[in-house]
Amino acid sequence: MPSSSTELEETPVKAAAPAVEPKKKSKTPETLRGFRDVLADEQAAWEKVEELARSMTRAYGFNRIRMPVLEQTALFERSVGKDTDIVEKEMFTFVDQGGVKMTLRPEGTAQAARAYIEHGMVSQSQPVKLWYFEPFFRHERPQAGRYRQFYQWGLEAFGSDDPVVDAQIILMAQRFCRDLGLDVIVQVNSLGTPVSRKDYIAELAKYFKQHKKLLSETDLKRLTKNPLRLLDSKEPGMEALKADAPQIFDYLDEVSKQHFMKVLEYLDETEVPYALNPYLVRGLDYYTKTTFEIVLNTASSPELEGMALGGGGRYDGLVPLLGGRENTGGVGCAMGIERLVLAMKAANVMPPRRERTDVFFCQLGEGARRKGLAIYEKFREGGIAVGEAFGKGTLKAQLEIADKLKVPLAVILGQKEVLDGTIILRDMESGAQEIVDAAKVVGIVAKRLKDVADEKAAA
Ligand code: ATP
Ligand code: MG
Numbered sequence: 001m002p003s004s005s006t007e008l009e010e011t012p013v014k015a016a017a018p019a020v021e022p023k024k025k026s027k028t029p030e031t032l033r034g035f036r037d038v039l040a041d042e043q044a045a046w047e048k049v050e051e052l053a054r055s056m057t058r059a060y061g062f063n064r065i066r067m068p069v070l071e072q073t074a075l076f077e078r079s080v081g082k083d084t085d086i087v088e089k090e091m092f093t094f095v096d097q098g099g100v101k102m103t104l105r106p107e108g109t110a111q112a113a114r115a116y117i118e119h120g121m122v123s124q125s126q127p128v129k130l131w132y133f134e135p136f137f138r139h140e141r142p143q144a145g146r147y148r149q150f151y152q153w154g155l156e157a158f159g160s161d162d163p164v165v166d167a168q169i170i171l172m173a174q175r176f177c178r179d180l181g182l183d184v185i186v187q188v189n190s191l192g193t194p195v196s197r198k199d200y201i202a203e204l205a206k207y208f209k210q211h212k213k214l215l216s217e218t219d220l221k222r223l224t225k226n227p228l229r230l231l232d233s234k235e236p237g238m239e240a241l242k243a244d245a246p247q248i249f250d251y252l253d254e255v256s257k258q259h260f261m262k263v264l265e266y267l268d269e270t271e272v273p274y275a276l277n278p279y280l281v282r283g284l285d286y287y288t289k290t291t292f293e294i295v296l297n298t299a300s301s302p303e304l305e306g307m308a309l310g311g312g313g314r315y316d317g318l319v320p321l322l323g324g325r326e327n328t329g330g331v332g333c334a335m336g337i338e339r340l341v342l343a344m345k346a347a348n349v350m351p352p353r354r355e356r357t358d359v360f361f362c363q364l365g366e367g368a369r370r371k372g373l374a375i376y377e378k379f380r381e382g383g384i385a386v387g388e389a390f391g392k393g394t395l396k397a398q399l400e401i402a403d404k405l406k407v408p409l410a411v412i413l414g415q416k417e418v419l420d421g422t423i424i425l426r427d428m429e430s431g432a433q434e435i436v437d438a439a440k441v442v443g444i445v446a447k448r449l450k451d452v453a454d455e456k457a458a459a
Contacts, residue, residue, distance in 0.1 A: 034140070034148030044351045045341045052179055053153045055131055056172055062129040062155060067111045069135070073103040079110035079318055081285025083226040092148075095411060104137035108154040109286070110322070110333055116158045117324040127161030127330075133337075145307055145339045155312075156332035158319060163259050166290045166314055166331045167266030173294050173310055173333050174272050180340060181349030184309060185273050188292045189280035190260040191228075192252045194317060200251035201227050210315050214241060231279040247278045259289050286315040290331065301346035309343060311333030323404040357387040358449050360402035360410040360428075362395055369411040375423070375438065377415065382442040384449070402428060406450045409445060413438075 013410035031037065038046060051307070073093050080086050092104040102251065106112055112130050115121075121128045132154045140146055155172060157165050170186055175233035177184040191197055205227040208215065215223065216235040223230060231242060252260065267274050274292075282291045298305055312333025344350050363372040369390060379386040387405050388397050397414065402410045412424040412433075423438040425445070436444050 009082055032148070034142035034146075036147060036149075039216075040353070041212050042341055044353050045344050047152070047336065047354070048351045049180065049337055049340055050133055051103065052176060053131070056176060057131040057155070060129070060168065060172060062131040062157075065112065065115060065130045065132050067105070067108065067115060067134065069104055069137075070102045071105055071114070073101045075110055075114055075322070076103055076106060077285075079113065079322060080107065081226075082283055085283055086138065087402045090140055092137050092139055106138045107284070107392055108135055108136065108152060108334060109156060109284075109312075109318070109330075111156070111331070111332065111352070112156040112157070113255075113315075113318045113322055114327075116156075117319060117322055121158065121437045122325050122328065127157040127165060129155070131155050145301070145336070145342050147296060147338060151337035152334040153310075154332065154334040154335060156330065159328055160331075161316065161327075161329040163257075163262035163290075164266055166259075166263045167270070167272075168330055169273075169312065170263070170267060170274075170290075171270050171272050172291055173312070173335060176335065177294055177309060177340070180344060182309070182340070182343050182347055183297045184294050185275055186292055187277040187280055187295055188263070188267075188274050188290065189277050190248065190252055190256055190289050191281065191287050191291055191313075192248065192256040193288055196251055196253035196256055197248075198247050200246065201253070203246045204228065204230065208241075211241055226285075228281045229283075230282045232283070238295055240309045242279060249278060256289050258426065263290055281315060282311060284316045285406070287313040287319070288316045289314040292333070292385060294333075294335065295411075296343050296346060298343070304343060306345050307339060308344070309338075309339050355406045356385045357407050358385045358409070359445055360398070360405060361409055362388040362398040362402070362412040363388075363390065364393075364395060364412070364414040365418075367415055367418045371418050371438075372413050375411075375418045375441065378442050379445070381445060384445060409448055411441060411445065 006425070031120050066378070073091070076091060077087055082088070086106050088209050093101065094102050105391070116128060116130075133151065135149050138151050141150055142148065147372050154171055157169065170188070174184060174186050190199070205223060208223050208227065208230055212220070212223070214237055219230055219238070221236050222233065230238075231245070233242075237400055264274070277293075280291050280293060282293075293308045293311035296304055296307045296309055312331070314329070314331040316329045318330055320326050361372060361376055361379070363369045372388070372390070376388060377384055386400065387407065389401050392398050399410065408428055410426040410428055412426060414424070417423050417435070417438065419437050422435050422439050424433050425436050425441070425448075426433045
């Protein structure tokens, strides 16, 4: 379920949709509903996203962690919260052959906290800063930018209460999107400490109880179980009702207020564009103080405008809740990779496919093909990117491909050359050909490529 007012509208779907959509009357198995293959056209974008994640985390001193996809169900029930959408209806949970109840992880923060405690990271220098880039699973209603398996780039910093850490994580998330060519704005809020929140929740419940008649069945349930979730509600009529509801700012205790002011000051200082959003409660119970979302700001594609690309916040109670040391603060965020790529497509900032070919290898006849495989290897070991079309028979067809790839050089191996231990070198621009020693061809090609590059640089 959406956790901010800027979520993509959900399109109604029939209640019990089948796990596999009966698209065609075919017996060939297809991907499960909400799952997808990432094909060649998106790989350059995914790689760019992952490389940027890697370089940013290195610059900010985060260490990578790789965590299992399966965890004990109790981990999420205890940390995310029993009355949240994730735990109530989005988890893929099953009992394995050994009778153990397990869950395909729906998010990474609880997992990272588990790892922090389990591996005694409390004894390292604090904060311990971790990052991951991995798939997560939620049994949600599939729609644009919402899948049942999706990737997140996650950042978690454990062991510091300092608002500068909150600001730094928000800054990283915003700069990350900006560097990918996306126009985003940060929405921020503070949920205060659990104690200060209690008073607020009581007031909020009181307010909505007065307007009980206007609430939908879902919202009535929220009112009794988890009134804060009402601020998340997208039910008709709620916008107006929420506008008059008590606001959390007025209930923050002094510590939370100070903390929040500091975070905002740091954001001002670093010129991170942000907007205050008092309804930003986020879908997980463990948040304290700062919460935020990175929201797309794109007039060019109205259907994606306001989509949350990522979000996070502070979770000071999480480590203690899972049995770790008291007073271990933490703050983190997670960016959704599929949504980032979707936004990159819409903003026309998809990087070009990265296919570098230096030289094209043509072969004629079975002997040449066999020999060709070995020569191809030599080129690869020499760091030269070779194109080939081993499947094509005629020289004409192969040279056509070489032309399309715009390579400066082609090497041609025929039956005669195989017997002589030679190979033909063809300048693709002039069409001039010469015969060279096959054993030396990698060195010769490397030299020619360097000459071509030097000429280009000089021009
Ligand atoms: P939403 O409000 O969109 O449901 P959320 O608050 O549940 O998001 P988080 O748990 O904070 O999201 O996850 C952070 C980011 O991960 C989201 O902003 C989004 O980009 C991505 N994300 C979350 N759920 C999905 C999903 N089912 N499919 C694709 N991306 C997702
Ligand atoms: Mg959600």
